[in-house]
Amino acid sequence: MWRRVSSLTQFVSPTKSSSILNQPASTSKIWESFTTQKPNLEKGGTSFKDRIPFITFVLGGPGSGKGTQCEKIVETFGFKHLSAGDLLRQEIASKSEYGSMILNTIKDGRIVPSEVTIKLIQKEMESSDNKKFLIDGFPRCEENRVAFEQIIGAEPDIVLFFDCPVEEMVKRVLNRNQGRVDDNMDTIKKRLKVFEALNLPVVNYYAEKGKLHKICALGTEDEIFEQVWPVFAACKRVIQ
Numbered sequence: 293m294w295r296r297v298s299s300l301t302q303f304v305s306p307t308k309s310s311s312i313l314n315q316p317a318s319t320s321k322i323w324e325s326f327t328t329q330k331p332n333l334e335k336g337g338t339s340f341k342d343r344i345p346f347i348t349f350v351l352g353g354p355g356s357g358k359g360t361q362c363e364k365i366v367e368t369f370g371f372k373h374l375s376a377g378d379l380l381r382q383e384i385a386s387k388s389e390y391g392s393m394i395l396n397t398i399k400d401g402r403i404v405p406s407e408v409t410i411k412l413i414q415k416e417m418e419s420s421d422n423k424k425f426l427i428d429g430f431p432r433c434e435e436n437r438v439a440f441e442q443i444i445g446a447e448p449d450i451v452l453f454f455d456c457p458v459e460e461m462v463k464r465v466l467n468r469n470q471g472r473v474d475d476n477m478d479t480i481k482k483r484l485k486v487f488e489a490l491n492l493p494v495v496n497y498y499a500e501k502g503k504l505h506k507i508c509a510l511g512t513e514d515e516i517f518e519q520v521w522p523v524f525a526a527c528k529r530v531i532q
């Protein structure tokens with residue numbers, strides 16, 4: 293039986309009052325742009341909701357191997373991979389209205405306001421022909437989770453959690469070599485604090501709902517995928 297995930301090791305000092313854990317309030321401007329564009333879920337016909345999407349949330353700390361395993365899941369089971377972090381980085385690159393806010397938030401290891409991230413995920417879901425989605429790196433906090441349910445009107449069918457020792461996550465992130473603004477020791481420490489304080493409660497929420505599949509994220513990529521494969525192979529809606 294799944295046990296609750298307790299706190300991380302000594303790597304993360306328990307400074308829960310730290311300002312990085314204070315979530316940015318939704319600015320009225322951002323909120324306005326979302327409330328004027330209501331989700332396209334109630335329309336009849338061929339909206340993605342009519343196609344009953346199969347949603348998997350892929351959770352785990354920074355460097356735990358979420359993106360790497362998502363690639364293998366896509367190859368084997370034909371999912372559409374939506375990395376929340378990649379969608380946010382694309383927003384920065386496209387110099388969109390929220391680009392500089394997103395960049396500063398990522399540099400600081402904090403969480404981008406839910407409505408911004410969910411809008412990007414929603415757009416990808418609605419424009420995809422695929423109905424099987426891997427949502428990688430989201431939700432990162434309870435507020436993200438609740439907002440997704442409210443805006444998208446769906447819950448995940450499966451939640452994968454890549455459980456990785458902190459020392460291994462730090463090593464992998466520092467060696468990732470993708471030129472990311474947040475792959476440095478200072479930001480990693482902040483991200484680990486955010487992961488423990490805000491993301492682990494989401495993991496525990498899904499454990500209690502019986503939706504969580506905990507994967508030991510140590511070992512080779514293939515060894516880890518050996519634990520992932522049976523989770524999807526057992527789902528009729530995935531393999532049909």
Ligand SMILES: Nc1ncnc2c1ncn2[C@@H]1O[C@H](COP(=O)(O)OP(=O)(O)O)[C@@H](O)[C@H]1O
Pocket residue numbers: 352353354355356357358359360361464465467468469509510511512513516
């Ligand atoms: N099982 C593994 N063993 C060693 N390194 C790995 C493993 N899986 C992924 N990596 C490497 O670790 C880094 C972080 O992996 P990534 O998939 O980007 O993690 P995440 O999306 O959880 O941050 C990448 O450089 C990746 O190549």
Ligand SMILES: O=c1ccn([C@@H]2O[C@H](COP(=O)(O)OP(=O)(O)O)[C@@H](O)[C@H]2O)c(=O)[nH]1
Pocket residue numbers: 352353354355358359375376377378380397398399401402403404405409428429430431432474483
């Ligand atoms: O739903 C999300 C996903 C990502 N991020 C931000 O984007 C960064 C990088 O996320 P990503 O998932 O790419 O990092 P990974 O865990 O894969 O290293 C995070 O630290 C957050 O600052 C966010 O705010 N909301």
Ligand SMILES: [Mg+2]
Pocket residue numbers: 358359375377429
């Ligand atoms: Mg990733």
